[in-house]
Amino acid sequence: MRAMTRYLITSALPYINGVKHLGNLAGSMLPADVHARFRRAQGHETLAICATDEHGTPAELAALEAGQDVATYCAEQHAIQKGLGDRFALDWDYFGRSSSPQNRELTQDFARALWRNGHLEVRATKQAFSATDRRFLPDRYVIGTCPHCGYDRARGDQCENCTRVLDPVDLISPRSALSGAADIEIRDSAHLFLKQSEFVPQLRAWIESHAGDWSGLVYSIARKWLEEGLQDRGITRDLEWGVPVPDDIGDGQLKGKVFYVWFDAPIEYIGATKEWADARGIADWRSWWYAAKDVCYLEFMAKDNVPFHTVGFPVTIMGLRPQHDWKLVDRIKGFNWLTYYGGKFSTSQRRGVFMAAALEILPADYWRYYRIANAPEGADTSFTWEHFAAVVNKDLADVLGNFANRVTKFCVARFDGLVPGEGAYEAEERALIAELDQRIAQYTRHMEDIELRKAMGELRAIFVAGNEYLTRAAPWTHIKTDRARAAAGVRMGLNLVHLFGHLAWPVIPASARVIHEAIMPAPEIIPWPDEAMAEFLDDLDPGQPIRAPDVLFAKIADEQIAEWKARFGGAED
């Protein structure tokens, strides 16, 4: 067998501070899972990695609010997010933690190597310190009066009123956003900077080499950062919770500081791979990342993460060369925002639908299909209950579910639930086979290209082709006069149900399994059909028993929509 490409797939790390909403799911975790399942179904060796991003100020504050120490808080939240991922059938090979010992070691090693290569520099900075809160405050946690427009609740990084970029030092009467205390001191603090500016030429060459294979969104964001002049970035912070800066970097000036979350979080993609290997006793994890010429590495993320994955992390990797050959990303799939009735999903305001609540309402596959079929690929996309219900009812319940139902029930009623062997495929069947060969090739291409909306459009068209065929074949009519002809139609119908189970598996794995098992037991990974349809659709053995599954997708009623809108808030704005 020829050496196949291996697929390394990462999704942007969900932050630790609470249950994620549908936007987080739609923008990275879910599409990554669908693609990983697709590649596995094709028989490719695939490694899907995700983790919780646990460091940074918001984690410390969330723990404080929860009355827990930050380690306990993170451990708890990690378990919650892992559980929700499992229930959404996000089948990562490993769901790690950026606070793991593996990531700590890698992050420190990477930093040491960057330091040795002269890409890091210690610089004196001024940081806001709140005596009352007894901690350094990130810029945005210092609020005060904007020196430009006089807005009295301007944040230290930017004034929301006049949109000017600020420095906490600029604020008039600064105070802590946490306690409101005005005892803010500006203290000197040495920090480590990554000299990104030195990497502009090679970064530009690398980014431009991907002009053809990154989406316009990702490419233009990456270019923008280059064009605006890449600045060196501080990669350490004055916090308790994080990866400590090793003593051998910076001559002891960085004692007690930790790395900035955006330095260690991407490294956790590698760290989680090591966690996976350690947990499973796998020896060669490095071959996925190091000198990995046979690996195609894909990253999934929403647009806010793009700069860190097209600039920050690549500079880190480049800075380790030539001594080390860690893998740079090959392909980045970026998504726009999912909005809730046109407004922002908001964790703090509890606006929108969150993963745990979504599962209380409906099974994961409903959400998975809807979110992939309406992925925010080209533009921000609005979630509405009305649209969700319309799509689920039509595509899943009517077009797919009802098809499986009508075929299997008719077989049970008229052919004793056994695949009928009489009759032969004729012109009608040959036309269907030709159409499906084409459509499946197209569907496969869209999945390979990660054009999710187009892929789902094609998948739906395949389901529709089944319904169209059945109408033309009309076994319920022929059964009265020509049993053999009816039998051929039912046999084709059952083969189509079997096919649909295969094609739908990456998107709606649980339902696809039920569909598949109506016809025959399903393997763990339901393989992508790679044979010609003439063979695949003539595969079932005559006489083989099938069964009619229960209703696959219950329809969403208007009363439910009303109830959910009331519960979650809806079109009030």
Added chain:
RNA sequence: GGCAGCGUAGCUCAGUGGUAGAGCAGGGGAAUCAUAAUCCCUUGGUCGGGGGUUCAAAUCCCUCCGCUGCUACCA
């Protein structure tokens, strides 16, 4: 302010130079196996406004308007 994305049928969106498209919703019909589910036909748009280039513009250029986001210490 700067930058980016978006603006196409009632809704959600394809379409990046060659006679405006899909799905849903709406209208008409067929069928009765099925979750009243399916299938066929069909109504519907001065492609955000204005100007320009071109034999030809939704598509390229200029300008204006609107929405959303980013702007490097939230992640």
